[in-house]
Amino acid sequence: MEIAYFLGCIMNNRYPGIEKATRMLFDKVGIELKDMEGASCCPAPGVFGSFDQKTWATIAARNIAIAEGMGDDIVTECNGCYGSLFEAKELLDENPAKKDEINAVLAETTKYQYEGTSNVRHFAEVLYNDVGLDKLAEMFEKPLDINVAVHYGCHFLKPTAAKQLGDAENPSILDELVEITGAKSVDYTDKQMCCGAGGGLRSRDKSVTTSFTKEKLDNMTKAGVDCIVNVCPFCHMQFDVGQNEVNEQYGTDFHLPVLHLAQLYGLAMGLSADELTFGAQQQDIAPVIKKIN
Amino acid sequence: MSVIDRLKSLFGICKDSEIDETSTENDKLTSEQTSSNESSVSNSDSKIESSKSIVGTDKEEEVKHPKEKIFSKIKKAEKISEKSLDSSEGTEEDISVKSEDNSEDAKETDNERDNMTLLNDNDVYTLDDIDFDFKERFVEAGLETVEHCFQCGTCGGGCPSGRRTPYRVRQVVRKCLLGLKEEVISDPALWMCTTCYTCQERCPRSVTIVDIIKFARNEAAHAGYMADAHKATGKFVIESGHGVPINDQVKALRKNIGLEEVPPTTHKYPEALSEVQAICKACAFDKLVDYQGL
Numbered sequence: 001m002e003i004a005y006f007l008g009c010i011m012n013n014r015y016p017g018i019e020k021a022t023r024m025l026f027d028k029v030g031i032e033l034k035d036m037e038g039a040s041c042c043p044a045p046g047v048f049g050s051f052d053q054k055t056w057a058t059i060a061a062r063n064i065a066i067a068e069g070m071g072d073d074i075v076t077e078c079n080g081c082y083g084s085l086f087e088a089k090e091l092l093d094e095n096p097a098k099k100d101e102i103n104a105v106l107a108e109t110t111k112y113q114y115e116g117t118s119n120v121r122h123f124a125e126v127l128y129n130d131v132g133l134d135k136l137a138e139m140f141e142k143p144l145d146i147n148v149a150v151h152y153g154c155h156f157l158k159p160t161a162a163k164q165l166g167d168a169e170n171p172s173i174l175d176e177l178v179e180i181t182g183a184k185s186v187d188y189t190d191k192q193m194c195c196g197a198g199g200g201l202r203s204r205d206k207s208v209t210t211s212f213t214k215e216k217l218d219n220m221t222k223a224g225v226d227c228i229v230n231v232c233p234f235c236h237m238q239f240d241v242g243q244n245e246v247n248e249q250y251g252t253d254f255h256l257p258v259l260h261l262a263q264l265y266g267l268a269m270g271l272s273a274d275e276l277t278f279g280a281q282q283q284d285i286a287p288v289i290k291k292i293n
Numbered sequence: 294m295s296v297i298d299r300l301k302s303l304f305g306i307c308k309d310s311e312i313d314e315t316s317t318e319n320d321k322l323t324s325e326q327t328s329s330n331e332s333s334v335s336n337s338d339s340k341i342e343s344s345k346s347i348v349g350t351d352k353e354e355e356v357k358h359p360k361e362k363i364f365s366k367i368k369k370a371e372k373i374s375e376k377s378l379d380s381s382e383g384t385e386e387d388i389s390v391k392s393e394d395n396s397e398d399a400k401e402t403d404n405e406r407d408n409m410t411l412l413n414d415n416d417v418y419t420l421d422d423i424d425f426d427f428k429e430r431f432v433e434a435g436l437e438t439v440e441h442c443f444q445c446g447t448c449g450g451g452c453p454s455g456r457r458t459p460y461r462v463r464q465v466v467r468k469c470l471l472g473l474k475e476e477v478i479s480d481p482a483l484w485m486c487t488t489c490y491t492c493q494e495r496c497p498r499s500v501t502i503v504d505i506i507k508f509a510r511n512e513a514a515h516a517g518y519m520a521d522a523h524k525a526t527g528k529f530v531i532e533s534g535h536g537v538p539i540n541d542q543v544k545a546l547r548k549n550i551g552l553e554e555v556p557p558t559t560h561k562y563p564e565a566l567s568e569v570q571a572i573c574k575a576c577a578f579d580k581l582v583d584y585q586g587l
Contacts, residue, residue, distance in 0.1 A: 009537040012556040016547045023552075035557040038565025040534035046488060047526045047536065048578075050510040051519065053434075055576040059530075059569060095435065109571035158490035159503070168494055193453050194489035201454075201487050203522040208485060211457050275550050280543075 001130070004067035004118070005033035006076040006085065009041050010233035011260075017277030018233060021266030022077060022123065028139050028269070029131045033075070036066045042076075042084035045155070046200035049084065057098070058105045060088030064120065065112035077123035077262060079232035080198070083155030085120040090162055092116060122156055124231045124261060125165055128173055133180050140268035143182030144292050146227060148264075149220035149256070150174045150185045151239070153232040154194050168192065177261060178229055181268040188223035190215070197238035210249050213242045217254045227257040227288050229264050236260050240282045257285045267292065424474035427512075431469060434508055438500040442466050448492035448502055460485035462492050462502060469509060478513035484520070514581060527582035531573050534559025534566045 011018045026033050040059060043049075048056035064085060067074045076082050092099040093116045106112050127136060157168040166173065169192060175185035196202070196212025216239075220228060230236050239258045247254055258281065259267075266276045267288075278285035431439045442463075449455050449463045460482040468477045477483065486506050493502045513519070526536050539560055548554045559566040570587055573579050579587045 007556050007558055009535040012547075012558070013535060013537050013539040013543055013560075016543060016550060016552055019556075020550045020552060037557050038559060038562040038568075039557075040559045040565065040569045041530050041536045043530055044526065044536045047523055048530070050484075050507050051514040051523065051527065052576060052578055052581055053508075053511055055573060055578040055581075058572045058576060062568065062572065105572060105575050109575050110568040154487070154489040154491075159493055159501075161499075168490075192491075194487045194491075196453075196487060199486050199488040200484065200523055200526075203526055204484055204520045208454070208458055209487075212453060212487070215453075277546055277550060280546055 001030065002032040002034055002072055003075045003121070003126070004036050004070050004072040006036055006039060006042075006063065006067070006074050006081055008076060008078045008081040008233070009044075010237055011078060015233055015236060015260065015277060015280070017266070017275065017280075018077065018236075018260045018262045021260075021262040021269070021271060021276055024269065024271070025139065025262065025265050029127075029135060031126070031131070034070055034072055036063070036070070036074075039063050039066055042078075042081040044200075045080060045084045045087070046198055047203075049087075050200055054101070054105070056084070057088050057091055058102050058109075060085055061092060061102050061114040062106060062110055062112050064089060064118055065106070065110075065114050067118040068115050069112070073119040073121055075121050075123050075126050077231065077260070078234065079122070079153040079155040080234050082120065082122045086162065089116065089120055122165075122231070124156065124174060124177055128177060133176060136177075136265075137180045140181055140265070141270040142268065142292065144264070144268055146183045146288060146291055147186045147223075147225045148178050148183045148227060148229045149188055149223060149225040150178055150191070151195065151216070151228055151230040151235055152192060153230060153235045154198060156231055174229075174231060174261070178264065181264060183229075183264070186223045186225050188225070189219040191219075193219075195235045195238040195242070197234055197242070202238065202242075206245065207249060209238070210242060210245045213238055214246045214250055214252070217243065217246060217252075217256065220256060221254065225256070226291060227259055229259050229261055231261050233260065244282050255283055257283050257288045259285075259288070418471070418473065422476070423472040425472050427472040427474040427477075428470055430512070431505060431508060436501060436505050436508055438498070439466060439470050439505050441498045442470060442500050443498060445497065447495050447497060448500075451491040451495050453489060453491065454485045454487060458482060458485040462486070462506070465509065466500065466502060466505060469505060474512070477509050478516050478518055483509060483513060519582070524582040524584075527578065528584050531570060531579060531582070531584050531587065534569045 005022075007019065023033060040063060042063065043056055043059045045056070048059065064074065074085060076085065092102060092114055099114060099116070103113050106114060152168075152171060152174055157163055157165050157171055157173075160166070160168050171192075178185050193216060194212060195216060196209040202209045228239050230239065236258055239256070243254050243256065243258070246252055257278075263276045263278070273279065273285050273289055428439065431437070444463060444467060446463050448466070449461055452460070452462050454460045455462060465477060465480075465483065483506070486503070488503050488507070490503055493500070496502060529538055530536050532538075535558065539555065544554050547556070553561075555561045559569060573584075574587045578584075
């Protein structure tokens with residue numbers, strides 16, 4: 001099996017350890033990740049999607065068309081990219097007039113045309129459905145005896161009517177994916193709540209975003225977890241960088257380590273903290289490393 | 294000076310003080326907005342995030358909204374004064390009649406009744422406030438579920454933004470349906486939605502609320518209501534193809550762990566970046582975010 005690997009922006013340009021662990025994991029489970037040469041920002045749903053639907057849909061269609069040219073489905077490990085590409089595909093597949101309008105812009109400006117032949121998929125869902133929990137568990141060398149606050153993020157499962165990945169109010173897919181490493185997913189108040197960064201809010205009104213994050217951190221801390229695990233580099237950045245901003249805005253002292261699911265799997269596969277670029281993150285990973293050793 | 298003239302001058306003073314009050318509110322709004330802008334800027338030096346992506350928000354633009362509100366408030370204040378003047382003659386007669394009757398209690402009852410009034414005349418929308426095309430634009434865009442909303446409020450009940458900001462998602466949907474375009478697009482609260490979909494998931498009428506909010510934001514952006522910080526993110530994509538572009542520190546980090554130093558995106562392929570820029574130009578996105586140079 002092969003699949004087109006959509007990088008997006010934040011993962012590859014800020015947290016490359018996520019990319020490193022993902023490439024290694026997919027290689028181990030026998031899925032070839034094919035580079036999408038010349039792909040761009042998805043583009044960001046909160047900014048482009050909120051400003052000009054035509055620009056947003058055209059740039060997204062160009063990205064999808066790159067994978068169509070490769071004859072592959074797309075995998076992304078960012079909820080924002082997943083949401084943007086998935087929604088753009090849905091818009092164009094269901095509205096022939098819109099598809100013609102966007103293809104006219106693509107014909108004028110690029111070498112691509114959008115056909116609708118590639119599916120858009122999320123990394124966690126590919127691992128769960130195509131690889132399976134049993135096979136994944138075989139890849140791991142050491143059990144991780146830690147308590148985890150799982151953060152689903154918003155655009156992984158929602159809108160459920162379109163995504164069709166199951167219930168979003170009380171899901172278990174990520175908890176199952178975390179627990180095969182030996183870690184325990186600990187329930188906490190308002191677990192399905194947003195991190196606060198999306199919809200263009202982080203860049204526009206950061207103090208409001210920070211207030212969302214504070215509520216999440218309060219609830220996670222009360223549950224007594226060792227770290228946060230997410231499946232979205234934007235949520236990841238919000239919990240990592242945003243945690244300092246919470247401490248600054250509220251005088252708190254939160255220091256929860258933040259891991260993307262790929263990084264958690266990286267630790268379980270025996271990768272070092274340096275290979276997973278934890279050193280470039282704001283929150284110290286040391287307490288987690290200490291506990292698993 | 295007649296009693297009526299004295300009353301008129303009295304209400305004249307009232308009118309001025311109304312304006313003073315709203316001006317003060319304007320100042321307050323402006324200073325709040327400015328301080329939040331400053332906090333955005335002060336956070337920009339964080340280690341991991343591109344500091345450029347969060348430079349400044351549009352102070353001038355933010356100031357514009359409260360000002361517009363103030364003008365309408367002043368207009369409304371004038372209306373009240375006029376109405377008060379019109380009714381003052383009657384009131385004077387009433388007072389004289391009532392004082393003859395010594396009916397102080399009846400007067401108090403009237404005041405209580407006034408306090409219980411749910412709407413004042415100036416709270417009522419008129420046809421002048423309605424843009425009849427506005428709702429149709431939603432329907433044409435495939436968002437016909439805006440018409441299905443029955444205002445139960447389930448959306449607002451679960452909204453994490455509504456807990457901490459003036460964003461009232463049920464009201465926005467209602468205003469879109471009513472055609473209150475200017476009120477919807479000029480309200481900065483429209484931008485408080487994180488698109489978390491909680492409202493949409495729980496809506497018993499399957500209204501595509503998030504798409505409605507995003508469409509309303511498109512209308513707002515095209516009417517000039519856009520924060521500078523958002524324009525800046527748009528500019529990053531025009532310049533690099535990425536909302537969060539790479540930097541030298543991350544290039545080194547990538548190399549250290551055995552990844553390609555520059556990812557195989559628009560960062561590596563200039564011709565790919567040219568295509569993204571051509572799309573932005575063809576869709577006039579560059580003009581929308583005030584980008585010069587395409």
